[in-house]
Amino acid sequence: MKNIFDLNETNAVIDRVNKLESSTQAKWGKMSVDQMLAHCNVQYEMAFETIHPKPAGFKKALLKLFVKPTVVNNKPYKKNSRTAPEFLITDSKNFNVEKERLVNYLKKAQNLGADYFDNRESHSFGKLSKKEWNNMFYKHLDHHLRQFDV
Secondary structure, X not given: OOOOOOHHHHHHHHHHXXXXXXOOOOOOOOOOHHHHHHHHHHHXXXXXXXXXXXXXXXXXXHHHHHHHHHHHXXXXXXXXXXXXXXXXXXXXXXXXXXXXXXXXXXXXXXXXXXXXHOOEEEOXXXXXXXXXXXXXXXXXXXXXXXXXXO
């Protein structure tokens, strides 16, 4: 798994994001490119903002037991994988706004660095190591950038 906290890798991902255009079509899936960008931003909203309610109780236990291992491991996501309801984007979004938000989130995470995230509480999975944070961030972005052939 590539290291999203490495400046060169962050820049490579940003370059891929910048290759997207509002007319870029997906190779698979149902999302438009603006929806995909908004979808990818949710992960960073959960890391940096307080706009998404945190799961609690039984739901959080299920997420930690069954979803976390898939999200933080090194294995790429399969095409057309299911997503959590919080990540579903069904309406149109402003492509340029969502693209800029994603680039800014990438820069923020890189500037904070891996050590900032080490043993930090995630929105849904409890405390994660810096490797788990990296895998979660990078693999999700890579999956969707490959979906849009960049």
